[in-house]
Amino acid sequence: MSSLKSSVPTQSYFASCPKGLETLLLEELKTLGADNAKETVAGVYFDGPLEMAYRSCLWSRLANRILMPLATVTCRNVDELYSGVKSIEWDRHLSLDGTFAIDFSGSLPGLKHDNFAALKAKDAIADYFTALMGRRPNVDRVTPSVRINIRVSKGQLVTSIDMSGDSLHRRGYRQSGGAAPLKENLAAAILLRADWPGMAAKGGVLLDPMCGSGTLLIEGALMMADIAPGLLRTHWGFSGWLGHDEILWQSLLEEATARRDAASQRQWPEIRGYDASPQSIDIADENIDAAGLTGRVRVIRKELARFAKPTHAVIDQGLVVTNPPYGERLGDEASLIHLYRNLGQTLRREFEGWSAAVFTGNPDLGKQMGLRSNRQYQLFNGAIASKLLTFKVEPEFFVNDPSRSAEAPAADEASRGGSLTMEMLPAGAQMFANRLRKNRKQLQKWLKKNEISCFRLYDADMPEYAVAVDYYEGWVHVAEYAAPSTVKLEAAEQRLQEVMAAIPVALDIDPKFVVLKQRSRQKGTSQYRKHDxxxxxxxxxxxxxxxxxxxxxxxxxxxxxxHRPVRLHIAEKAKGNRFLNLFCYTATASVQAALAGATFTDSVDLSATYLEWANKNLALNGFSDTAHRTIRADVLEWIKTCDNLYDLILLDPPTFSNSKKMTDTLDVQRDHVQLIKDSMNVLSRDGLLIFSNNQRKFELDGDALTMFDIENKTDWSIDKDFQRSRKIHHCYFIRHNKK
Known part of the structure; x- marks a missing residue:
């Protein structure tokens, strides 16, 4: 093919890119040798010889397309579009036996569909060839010899040859993308903004804790190793263009190949990714292999909960970069708040001195990380306006831990019991305050030894003060038991006032951190009813x-x-086991099992409210729903059709439930035999079922369950802070009878 290089040594070009990448692309093109580079919205104009266009196609990590304008004319309607396109000497660019396709963008008065404008442009080119040669080239919308870009903006028609063909972000290594994949050129921009090249030059490490299909890792490796992003592509827009210089192009390919080969001889930094999804890891492995980076980039299936600094090598610095789910893409935003929070806590704990970059479509989630970003960049992930947050993981950038309520008391605050003193309290309140202090003193050594921060401090120790007082790391939850009919309402109200006056003084806390709730026997769905x-x-x-x-x-x-002892026992036993949590409530036991290394956990409950809470708890600890599912279902029906097998099961039904969503009512005394039998049907031969309930008058029907080995563990399951009320619950360990 003939070359236009000698006759047209310099040509104007336009490199398009996603919004937000223009400045980076400008600098990249200058580095590649572009002349007169000028930034505009979603692209950069530049000049250079044909070699510059080829080099941009091969080496640009940021551009979508490299366009070579052929003509710019005034265009106010479709007729002028037709005449403007037809005026170009198309036989200099397109062979009669070749094929072409039209990409149109822009707007014209009276134009309702882009397809109509593209059709008019196609007719113009066809009519040009028919008038000149008696026949015309064919249209091929998939792999044309020449792709023609036509844009109308502000009354100007620009007709260009698309030198790239397919979008340059498609490098050729992506076998499949998985859910909502990050485009390659956007990934490159994220790494450049996070100064990965600078970090790599110092021998730094690149880690992605939620790597998905591995795009950030692969782009980071290509960038670090000086490998041209276009080396894997097999089709280019200029290949069928009559001005193509094959000798020049081959020389650029040989140069890029030599630079890639040289990279294989150098020492590579650690580049590693993790993801909870086995499907994502499989896809990432395929992409890494297709990119020729097997052994250089490694991915491992791992939950965010297990993310930590690698220990197999001495690593002083690095970049943690990731594109977590952010609501628009995957997952429930309420749970994602806690996933981001977990990520921030991990960075502060494990990666002090490192850099981090988080790309998100919901910057408010980034605020949950407890780190102040040093830079923010506006970018677009497709149509989603997004931000890149970059961090220096240094103590000076740590902010107040958002894991605590904005109103939560600080750990070092004391003597905040308001203006009252012990001497100012009424006699009854003084008596109650003294009992609280006595109980706290009796528990103090035990709490410290066992590292317990949430505990029951008082449970109707004195009959006249019928309340339960629970302490939650600075908050006090007071549950008033329904007074007996023999107690006058006025007397009950007076004693409750004494309780609420005594607690802040006895515990040295602000009264606003003391919350009172009326407590009575639960029926049906009243346990789910909101009080605030x-x-x-x-x-x-x-x-x-x-x-x-x-x-x-x-x-x-x-x-x-x-249920603290039961949950901690589950944590001891869960490693390598399959765990089922029936009537899971907020899935606190499932969190303990997951942290202990359970193979997977399933948590079943009928309440959407508590399952949402469960998902928050799991996300807060860095777990996804890949291996730790929450299932909304009527347990009574679900367990009968379950086809999984579990090694460890917690069965903790309510005393009574008659939810409208249930096909039947639940009474734990009446229904426990069938519930246990159904649960044992999905328990492995050597597994353990922990059956618990809080029906104070409950009696296990042992005669109906003689086929099982049953051990009453109630006494064991009641910790020191609940021993004043030993009927708080019942607990049994149930196994298959080995006889």
């Missing part, structure tokens, strides 16, 4: 787990403190 709409969740710890508590909105707080 504060939506205030704060984080507490139990063992390894971080759990969300809400002391204001519901009768219960989201964490049943009396």
């Amino acid at each position: 709409d504060s939506n205030e969740f704060f984080e507490v710890r139990e063992g390894q787990a971080k759990l969300l508590v809400n002391v204001k909105d519901y009768i219960d707080t989201g964490l049943f403190l009396d």
